[in-house]
Each structure stands twice: as structure tokens, then as C-alpha cells.
Amino acid sequence: MSNEQGVKKFDPEKRKTIRFSEPALESIQKIIQRYPAGKQKSAMLPVLHIAQAESDGWLSPEVLDYVAEILGLLPVEVYEVASFYSMYNLKPVGKCVLEVCQTSSCWTRGAEDVVEYIGKKLNIKAGETTSDGMFTLKTVECLGSCGTAPMLQCGAEYHENLTEERIDNLIERYRKEDRRRNYTDLDFVNSN
């Protein structure tokens, strides 16, 4: 896997200040209950998703350390997982990460044009964040939306059959609403 961002340097002072919200800690405890006694490591992936949503959309080494403490694991067990999966951000990202699928069917139906259009519109390249911290543009591999290509994902939301007009509307709406989009958001209902 190529989550090649590398883990940032650990800051013990910052570590002391981190604590997740009560609802987040509650859902983490609920998740741990699913697994047999002693197998709480199984909660790793769902807990990291919660951690990311609690931490401005990215996992700092201090947050990873805190997750290790919650799950009773060595920090390295958490680091190695966080660096393997492409949905965990190991460096800061914008409030809205626009993840454009670029694999075969999407690419056949204009994924490159989508990336170029968004890039020009926001004046950033793939992998970059706008200076106001609102948008990050990212190219990703197949999101299982090949029949409604081209498409992009932002947090929990799938935006399919993209056109320039749809992209314009989407970006305008995100700017207006001005909030962070997380994978764990509950409010998305696919209209397709």
C-alpha cells in the first residue's frame, strides 16, 4: 500500500492535551464489546476512523499514541496500521478532501478532466490543499462507482456522474456550509 506520507515526529507535550469527546469514547467502548475478550485490537480500524474525525481529519503521532492507550496496545501496532491504509491521513488536510477516482472506468469517462477542472478552479494540484484550508484535492483508486463514472468522494459522500456544473455546485455548497466532511458523517443519503 502506498500511504507514503510517513509518520510525523512525536511531541510528548501535545500528547497530554489530547482527549476525544464523550460520545466518541462511548462509541469506541461499544465497538470494543463486539469482539471476544482480549481481542480488542479488532477495534483498530473503526477506532482510527473515529480518531481521525475527532482530530481535524488527520492522525498525528500523538493521536495514534492515545489510540494505543485506549486499546491497550503498543504505539507501534497502531502506527503500522495507520500507515498501511489509504483512508488515514498522516498529515493535515483541508476540511473537504475531494477524492477523485482515477481507475479504468472513471478514467475512460473523463476522470483526468475532472482532476484538471477542479485543480484549475481551486488553483491546486492533486495532493495539495487550498491556502484557506478548505479543500484538498486527491486522486484515489477505484471506489466501486464505475457505472456512474466519473465520480468523487468527499467524507461519506459519493458524488457520481460528474459534470462541470455539478462540480461547481458542489464546491459552492461546501464553501457555504464551511464544515469538515468525515467518513463517519451520518447525514449522507445517496440519491442514485
Place this chain on the structure above:
Amino acid sequence: MSRKLLLAKDHVPGIRSYDVYRANGGYASVEKALKTMSPEAVTEEVKKSGLRGRGGAGFPTGMKWSFLAKPEGVPRYLVCNADESEPGTFKDRYLMERIPHLLVEGMITSSFALGANTSFIYIRGEYFYVSRILEQAIAEAYANGWLGKNILGSGYDLDLYVQVGAGAYICGEETALLESLEGKRGNPRIKPPFPAVEGLYRCPTVVNNVETIAAVVPIVNDGGEAYAAIGIGRSTGTKLISASGNINKPGVYEIELGLPVEEFLFSDEYCGGIANGKRLKACVPGGSSVPILPEYLVCKTATGDDRLMTYESLSDGGFATGSMLGSGGFIVYDENQCVVRNTWNFSRFYRHESCGQCSPCREGTGWMETVLRRLEKGMGNLDDIDLLVGVAKKIEGNTICPLGDAAAWPVAAAIRHFRHEFEYHVLHAEKVKDPKHGHKEPIMPVKPAPVVA
């Protein structure tokens, strides 16, 4: 009109909700199995049905179930593989999103057959919103007594959970999926031991695809023989096909196995033909991992028979002139698409998704992507083409899991059928510098002249 078993009620408004699903005959298979059948009898029906794994490998499901070890006092697990990530495949998302209770029902009936008291649905992280739909359906199933303790007074207990992944194609490989479910990196395990003996938490485990588990519902309701009566030969029942690419009607279609490819591709009931009045150039019939077929081998086999949507017919001719049904990810390319560029696109995918455990795959996928990129950009030379064939050969069969093969096959097949197009990229380097060169000057496949004995 094809018979529909999984999507029969897809058109019913509100079928996502418990009440509508139940009013349309939902959960009948659970009633039948728990009240009138033994777990062995359910497995027997699945065996009789001839159902084969719908995730891609096509292994007989009843046989897989019968391999499950049953030592005393050791829990057994059923894990549903909802990590659908094979490029070109989106059928499981469609099914889970629209009729989530069908999967929940299938999980209960299948778990009963296997004697599992805890089961998981492992869904890819990108489908987070679909996991919410499943969780809602599971909560409804609990509330109505289909999950939990002593289901329907049968004495059978089952808990069902949804686990989300976090973005890793490799977690669709069953042992990588189990590693991931245990909270680790998705590195596939060496087999044996197979999951049926040592799976989740080293306990006996069956891992089945979403569509496979959903198919257990009609099999139990109508009997294995009725299911086996649909289809041709060892390709029984119906299959969900994800159709995408340059066609008029992309989408998910449930077909009876045995449907001619030509009908699927060109009739208005399915793909509706090539979009924008273009010519068909090539087709990948079973997801990105399977060999690409040039236009002249899509609807007919090399021996001139009609190509059918079955495991056997799609692989007729072996890799020389055939492909595979795979996951049913049916990707269609029109005359403007560049095979070199598409092969590079696939190779970039596999490079990105290699877990890095085995050297042939980790290094080989990188090299294939690098060489294909330079060919695609008109910076390669003729030796690069054979170099790619050589690298692909060195990966194939030399890795722990099939990702290596999946990365090698599309490259080998593209060169086998479209060598002239790779050569064109070297000989007309100036032209291919334009990424849309195929729109100006389409390069069509060339049918080899028949060999005269």
C-alpha cells in the same frame, strides 16, 4: 426477460426498510431453515444448487462450507466479504444499498448452516455510508427477533456486526481481510492452513462474498435443485454483472448465467450497445484482474462459437483467446480508447495496492507501471514490450496471494492481443504524446490470420 432472484424486488418502493422487505416475503429463508431444517440440510441445498463464489474465484460454495472444521468448544465464524474493490465491480454496493435486508437474511441463514454464533460483514471503508444502511437493517432485524438470543424459539443465537475497512484493495483477499478484521495490516497469510481450519482468531471461518450469501436466500426458499435448473452446466443460477465503460446503459444487471455476451452487450435490456455510435474495441469481462478480450473475441470464441456469460465460455480458449467471468465487472472500451494507456492505468492500481510482502509483486508491479508509463508517453523502445512480458511471467505464481497474478495477467493479455498498439507507441512516439490520440486516430485490434495446416 431474465428471471431475477436477488433483484426481483428491487423495483418495490421502500424495499430498503424492514416492513416493506418483510411484506414482500423477506426472512422466509430464516423461518424455513430454523424451523424445518438442520444446518446440514441447508448446506446440502447449497451444494445441490451448484452455487459458486461470486467474488471472483468461482469456488463451489457448498464445498467451501463442507471444509469448515468443527472441533468441540471452538467458536466458528462467518465473515461476509463486502470489501468490493476490484476495478469495474460495483454490484455488492448496489445490492447492499438497495436491499440491505437480503444480505442480513442471507447472513442469518448461512450462519445457522455453519453453526456460527458471531458473524461479521467486513465492508470497504469507502462504503461508509453503506455500512450505516446495513447497521440500520441489522438493528431492525434485532428489533424483530431475527438476531440475538434464541431466534424464533429455535435455541439458535446469532450476533451480527458490520466492520469497516480503511482503503486497501488487498483486504478483499480472504486472509488479508481476516488480518484486517483482527486490527492489523492487510497482509495475506500463507495457506495452508486455510481459513476453514484457522481463520478469524485462529478459529474455523468461512469467508463469502456479499452476492454469494444473498444467493443462499433463494436457494433455501426454492431448493437447491430449482437454483441449479437455471444456467448452463457448472454455471448455475443468476449473476450480478456490473457494466461500465463506453456503453449506453452502465449499471448493475442480474442475468441468468448462459446469456450470450452479444445479447448482454448490445440489447436494450442490458448495456444497450456502445455509446455515441462508436465501434467496440475491447472488453474486460470480469473485473480488472482478468485478461482483456479484443473485439473479435468478445461475442465469439476463437473456434467461432457464441461466447456466453458463464464461467466456462468466458474462459474458453484459456488465456490464449479467453478470459474469465471473475467478479462480473464488465468494462467496455470503444475505438477511441488506448489499450496501452488503460493497461498502464491498471498497473498503477496494482502498484498502489500491492501490500509489499512478496518481492515479485512489490518490485514487479512497480517495474511494470514504470515501463508502461514510458511506453504510454512515447518514451519507450521495442524491447520494453518483451521486458513487460518477462516481468509479468516472473510475478505470476510466485506470490503468497493472487494479487501478483491479478497484476500480471492484464499486462500479458494486453500485449498478447494488442502488440501492434504497443509497437505503435514506440514507432509513432510523437503522436501518442497527446493522451487523447485515440480520439484522432483509432487503433483497432487486428485479428490474426488463421494458421493453415
